Amino acid sequence: MTVDVLYFAWLRERIGVPRERIETSAPDVAGLVEELRAREERYALAFSDLSAVRVALDQELATLDAPLAGVREVAFFPPMTGG
Amino acid sequence: MTVDVLYFAWLRERIGVPRERIETSAPDVAGLVEELRAREERYALAFSDLSAVRVALDQELATLDAPLAGVREVAFFPPMTGG
Amino acid sequence: MTPHIRVQSEPFSPGEALEGIGAGAAGVGAIVSFTGIVRDLPGGGLLRMEIEHYPGMTERAIGEIADQAVSRWGLADCLVIHRYGALLPGETIMMVGTAAPHRADAFAAAEFLMDYLKSRAPFWKREVTQEGARWVEALDEDEAALGRW
Amino acid sequence: MTPHIRVQSEPFSPGEALEGIGAGAAGVGAIVSFTGIVRDLPGGGLLRMEIEHYPGMTERAIGEIADQAVSRWGLADCLVIHRYGALLPGETIMMVGTAAPHRADAFAAAEFLMDYLKSRAPFWKREVTQEGARWVEALDEDEAALGRW
Numbered sequence: 001m002t003v004d005v006l007y008f009a010w011l012r013e014r015i016g017v018p019r020e021r022i023e024t025s026a027p028d029v030a031g032l033v034e035e036l037r038a039r040e041e042r043y044a045l046a047f048s049d050l051s052a053v054r055v056a057l058d059q060e061l062a063t064l065d066a067p068l069a070g071v072r073e074v075a076f077f078p079p080m081t082g083g
Numbered sequence: 084m085t086v087d088v089l090y091f092a093w094l095r096e097r098i099g100v101p102r103e104r105i106e107t108s109a110p111d112v113a114g115l116v117e118e119l120r121a122r123e124e125r126y127a128l129a130f131s132d133l134s135a136v137r138v139a140l141d142q143e144l145a146t147l148d149a150p151l152a153g154v155r156e157v158a159f160f161p162p163m164t165g166g
Numbered sequence: 167m168t169p170h171i172r173v174q175s176e177p178f179s180p181g182e183a184l185e186g187i188g189a190g191a192a193g194v195g196a197i198v199s200f201t202g203i204v205r206d207l208p209g210g211g212l213l214r215m216e217i218e219h220y221p222g223m224t225e226r227a228i229g230e231i232a233d234q235a236v237s238r239w240g241l242a243d244c245l246v247i248h249r250y251g252a253l254l255p256g257e258t259i260m261m262v263g264t265a266a267p268h269r270a271d272a273f274a275a276a277e278f279l280m281d282y283l284k285s286r287a288p289f290w291k292r293e294v295t296q297e298g299a300r301w302v303e304a305l306d307e308d309e310a311a312l313g314r315w
Numbered sequence: 316m317t318p319h320i321r322v323q324s325e326p327f328s329p330g331e332a333l334e335g336i337g338a339g340a341a342g343v344g345a346i347v348s349f350t351g352i353v354r355d356l357p358g359g360g361l362l363r364m365e366i367e368h369y370p371g372m373t374e375r376a377i378g379e380i381a382d383q384a385v386s387r388w389g390l391a392d393c394l395v396i397h398r399y400g401a402l403l404p405g406e407t408i409m410m411v412g413t414a415a416p417h418r419a420d421a422f423a424a425a426e427f428l429m430d431y432l433k434s435r436a437p438f439w440k441r442e443v444t445q446e447g448a449r450w451v452e453a454l455d456e457d458e459a460a461l462g463r464w
Binding site: 179180181182183184185188192193194195196197198199200201202203204205206267269272273276277280 | 328329330331332333334337341342343344345346347348349350351352353354355416418421422425426429
């Protein structure tokens with residue numbers, strides 16, 4: 001399946017792009033992260049501490065064990081600091 | 084001693100005047116209230132339920148057992164309903 | 167800092183007042199305002215709300231309450247406006263405003279001000295309807311609210 | 316009621332916004348507002364605060380948080396304005412406003428909105444000084460604050 005993957009804040013800076021289209025066969029978010037980590041050093045660095053990474057699937061907060069089936073947009077970002 | 088006695092809200096309405104100058108020898112607020120009650124029916128009515136009466140001495144909240152020595156202004160009123 | 171306190175019968179603009187809170191003060195990150203409005207009675211029919219107060223003591227009591235809020239929560243600014251006289255439903259009765267470095271302090275100070283103004287500042291409300299007038303009674307819960315501070 | 320939500324880079328006037336909260340709604344007795352301001356760093360030297368957000372999800376996340384506040388506290392009105400982009404020290408970042416019959420509900424809803432916007436709306440702050448830039452880290456206490464709701 002094909003998903004749009006978005007990165008924000010320091011995840012965007014470390015990976016170097018704000019979004020990219022990715023072909024994946026990962027069943028869940030954790031699997032997608034593993035695929036990304038294996039790609040290049042910059043991904044491995046960005047995802048080195050998963051306790052500092054949050055994820056949203058189609059713009060709803062989710063967890064690393066959430067399934068990817070039917071998802072079109074995956075976003076990774078650090079804990080939010082609004083307000 | 085002579086004190087200015089002020090009444091507010093329904094105490095003012097029941098007694099019929101907003102303020103009056105009173106000559107008293109009462110040692111404390113409770114004594115002054117007794118003197119007022121003995122004066123006329125309208126005072127007895129106004130002070131019939133002391134749990135609904137608050138007092139300020141020289142514009143500071145006080146209690147019924149507070150001494151009157153040196154006090155120039157005594158105010159009686161119901162529980163406050165500001166805000 | 168010295169709290170800004172206004173006791174007046176005239177209407178005022180909460181928006182204008184809000185713009186002034188914390189203006190020019192350093193280190194302000196959070197501003198909280200509370201505005202109190204005359205509500206109509208549940209079934210309607212409120213002609214007006216009359217607010218009596220104790221001139222002199224009012225300013226003094228509000229000043230003491232505001233000074234406490236400023237020192238306890240390290241406020242950079244503190245505003246209290248309270249009206250008296252006859253007010254129509256929908257009119258603004260009063261406002262408090264607090265400015266602090268952090269939001270928790272600004273919120274706590276504003277709630278403290280409201281709880282104390284409600285039960286410790288010498289104002290008395292009287293509701294006037296077609297059927298007559300009645301003094302608003304203090305609620306046990308308003309007195310109880312002071313316990314949390 | 317539908318909350319009023321604005322996500323924008325442009326400055327706005329908190330005073331004007333406050334005047335609109337609860338306007339025309341029946342039964343409003345209490346209005347609470349919170350305004351967040353860019354604070355300089357403790358020793359000074361903040362050139363600007365940059366706020367990144369996730370367009371689309373931002374509006375959706377704020378909308379869900381505001382809907383929860385409206386239904387939980389029976390709000391008659393609810394406003395959230397949050398800016399993004401580059402802001403200077405002293406500039407207003409964001410504002411929430413709540414209108415309810417009683418003060419306790421208006422206060423609780425405003426604090427709930429702030430706690431959730433802080434940790435659940437997709438904004439990220441970056442402080443820029445002469446020495447460089449750094450992403451503001453989320454505080455454990457902000458996450459912990461959600462526990463009280």
